[in-house]
Amino acid sequence: MSFVQPTDLVRDDPTAGVFRVHRSSFTSQEVLDLEMERIFERCWLYVGHESEIERRGDFVRRTIARRPVIFLRGSDGEGRVLFNSCRHRGAAVCRAASGNAKAFSCFYHGWTYDTTGRLINVPDESPYGPCFDKSELGLTSPPRVQSYRGFYFMSLNPDAEELPAYLAGAREYIDRLADQSQAGLRIVPGGYRYGTKANWKLMMENFSDTYHFETLHRTYLKFLSSQAGDNRKEWDEYNRVAVFGRRKAYDLDNGHAAIEFGYPTNGRIIAVWHPAFGPAARPGVEAARSRLVERFGEERAAAIADNSVSVIVYPNLILLDIVASILMQVWPVTPGYIEVDNWAIGPRDETPEMLARRIEQFELFVGSAGFGAPDDMEAVESCQEGYAASAGQWSDISRGFHPQSSGDSEANLRAMWREWVANLASETHGAHDEARKPGVGAAAR
Amino acid sequence: MSVDAATRLEIEDFLTEEAALLDEWRLDEWLELFTEDAQYVVPSPTLPDGQPGQVLGLIDDDIARLRGRVERLTSGFAYREAPRPRTRRFVTNVRVLDLTPDEARATASFLVCRLRNGQIEPIMGRYEYRLRRKDGWKIRYRRAQIDLESISPYGSVSIIL
Ligand code: FES
Ligand SMILES: [Fe+2]
Numbered sequence: 001m002s003f004v005q006p007t008d009l010v011r012d013d014p015t016a017g018v019f020r021v022h023r024s025s026f027t028s029q030e031v032l033d034l035e036m037e038r039i040f041e042r043c044w045l046y047v048g049h050e051s052e053i054e055r056r057g058d059f060v061r062r063t064i065a066r067r068p069v070i071f072l073r074g075s076d077g078e079g080r081v082l083f084n085s086c087r088h089r090g091a092a093v094c095r096a097a098s099g100n101a102k103a104f105s106c107f108y109h110g111w112t113y114d115t116t117g118r119l120i121n122v123p124d125e126s127p128y129g130p131c132f133d134k135s136e137l138g139l140t141s142p143p144r145v146q147s148y149r150g151f152y153f154m155s156l157n158p159d160a161e162e163l164p165a166y167l168a169g170a171r172e173y174i175d176r177l178a179d180q181s182q183a184g185l186r187i188v189p190g191g192y193r194y195g196t197k198a199n200w201k202l203m204m205e206n207f208s209d210t211y212h213f214e215t216l217h218r219t220y221l222k223f224l225s226s227q228a229g230d231n232r233k234e235w236d237e238y239n240r241v242a243v244f245g246r247r248k249a250y251d252l253d254n255g256h257a258a259i260e261f262g263y264p265t266n267g268r269i270i271a272v273w274h275p276a277f278g279p280a281a282r283p284g285v286e287a288a289r290s291r292l293v294e295r296f297g298e299e300r301a302a303a304i305a306d307n308s309v310s311v312i313v314y315p316n317l318i319l320l321d322i323v324a325s326i327l328m329q330v331w332p333v334t335p336g337y338i339e340v341d342n343w344a345i346g347p348r349d350e351t352p353e354m355l356a357r358r359i360e361q362f363e364l365f366v367g368s369a370g371f372g373a374p375d376d377m378e379a380v381e382s383c384q385e386g387y388a389a390s391a392g393q394w395s396d397i398s399r400g401f402h403p404q405s406s407g408d409s410e411a412n413l414r415a416m417w418r419e420w421v422a423n424l425a426s427e428t429h430g431a432h433d434e435a436r437k438p439g440v441g442a443a444a445r
Numbered sequence: 446m447s448v449d450a451a452t453r454l455e456i457e458d459f460l461t462e463e464a465a466l467l468d469e470w471r472l473d474e475w476l477e478l479f480t481e482d483a484q485y486v487v488p489s490p491t492l493p494d495g496q497p498g499q500v501l502g503l504i505d506d507d508i509a510r511l512r513g514r515v516e517r518l519t520s521g522f523a524y525r526e527a528p529r530p531r532t533r534r535f536v537t538n539v540r541v542l543d544l545t546p547d548e549a550r551a552t553a554s555f556l557v558c559r560l561r562n563g564q565i566e567p568i569m570g571r572y573e574y575r576l577r578r579k580d581g582w583k584i585r586y587r588r589a590q591i592d593l594e595s596i597s598p599y600g601s602v603s604i605i606l
Contacts, residue, residue, distance in 0.1 A: 097491070188501050189495065189500040190488075190489035190491060190495050190500035190501030191489070191501060192490050192501070192595055192596065194595060194600045195596065195600055196600045197600075219517040222517075222520075223516075223517060226513065227509070227513075337598065339595070339597060340600075344501050352499070355498075355499065356498040356499070359499075362501060363505060367502075367503055369504045369602040371514070374523070374526075374600070374603035375524045377525065377601050378524045378525040
């Protein structure tokens with residue numbers, strides 16, 4: 001046994017300002033088994049965005065918490081999640097990655113289901129006898145499926161609280177994203193998955209860790225600076241001040257957490273122009289910002305437009321709303337290996353010019369061949385390898401924790417870890433029970 | 446214009462020499478093969494036929510970004526590829542599909558093996574080139590479409606394919 005109690009895996013001492021995580025949390029199969037049972041089978045998990053299932057019959061195949069599912073819009077217009085396993089012997093009834101279907105006909109013996117999951121045809125039905133009831137043999141759904149502002153989630157836990165309550169403070173950031181356009185958002189086609197040899201929590205931390213930016217991503221910053229032309233000095237100074245001065249971490253409750261950069265990092269396609277976008281893009285970006293001011297007033301528009309954020313939607317979704325808006329979902333496979341889904345999301349009504357800039361900025365930084373993400377992968381894989389040498393040791397997440405400390409804080413990461421340890425320690429469902437440690441809820445510590 | 450054997454061989458030689466520059470990590474010399482209006486594209490594994498700039502891809506570099514890419518890779522601070530990667534690439538099945546006095550369009554199959562940490566990471570796929578005749582050949586368009594369904598288990602495509 002590599003650990004005695006889950007609560008032994010996290011040291012959370014606000015008085016001393018010490019927050020540490022035992023490294024077996026990243027390497028132990030027992031921990032992963034417990035995570036599957038007490039986190040992935042209890043929490044709400046992101047499934048997909050409404051724009052992926054626009055028309056009736058549109059479907060996307062996904063694997064959520066190791067369950068094969070079909071995310072689809074039924075002939076009745078309802079967004080749904082169905083388990084992709086035939087009620088007969090279990091074969092996949094949907095074998096395409098995505099598409100539009102009138103029905104799903106199982107390739108094995110031909111049982112056929114409509115897009116609401118009802119079993120509508122069984123070849124040569126008579127040998128089953130009089131008790132055979134097709135109405136009881138439809139495709140099943142996860143116990144809970146709900147959407148918030150177009151983002152669909154499912155939970156394997158029938159007693160899960162309502163989705164909006166679960167999302168707690170993370171709703172504010174989903175709202176800011178959804179409010180970027182009156183016409184709604186859409187997932188940009190072409191999202192893809194990559195693998196990384198690291199624990200899933202290392203990757204969750206990494207996407208919300210701003211501390212590494214200037215060291216690990218110096219080649220990205222250098223390239224951006226080289227693109228800034230005449231504005232180079234101004235942008236370098238802007239970034240320098242911002243990196244050290246304006247970031248704020250937030251505990252959004254239920255394990256959700258945010259870091260706000262407090263400025264528009266390297267521009268924001270919505271709606272702060274950066275020299276790297278090129279002069280031709282400038283009027284469009286500025287017009288988009290004016291529209292936000294018209295709709296929401298200056299203060300709210302500024303929150304939507306000017307502030308880059310990284311949000312952990314617990315347990316495994318990251319909303320990286322920076323120069324472009326990016327969704328990433330991290331799936332544990334083994335303690336030391338993950339698969340990461342990547343999507344770009346933006347206004348449905350944006351001009352081809354702005355869409356091209358959005359795609360370009362995604363590819364430049366977070367893409368698998370970008371100037372940033374490959375080095376993130378190298379860093380988390382290197383940490384994971386390091387644990388082999390020192391699994392008995394602790395990782396430090398104490399930045400900004402001491403009562404007398406000021407400036408940069410990792411309070412967002414601590415919020416995630418506190419929920420994690422509370423979940424693991426809780427035998428029954430209840431993310432909000434006594435297992436939570438003191439200090440949770442206090443903002444930004 | 447019909448493709449004569451000599452031209453086909455010339456293009457095949459060009460691709461072989463290009464592969465050698467990449468395997469030998471002579472990236473600055475490799476950059477010199479490109480025209481000023483060049484484009485280097487690697488589409489998303491989920492949408493291999495997608496139009497760059499309209500759907501998400503892995504790479505859509507103009508010459509400025511390609512120079513930035515090489516500068517980054519050779520800086521010693523692109524940590525995924527520092528120390529410099531070992532690669533071996535095989536370029537075969539070269540077909541010259543269109544030929545005009547100034548331009549050629551060619552396709553080829555590739556297998557690029559990257560070796561790191563005791564493991565071999567093979568990436569296979571199809572190249573498409575638009576070459577411009579200009580004291581020999583120059584690359585105006587280079588597209589490397591990978592056959593992988595996802596970037597797993599390697600994660601990154603941070604070498605030049
Ligand atoms: S398993 Fe689907 S019809 Fe038999
Ligand atoms: Fe990073």
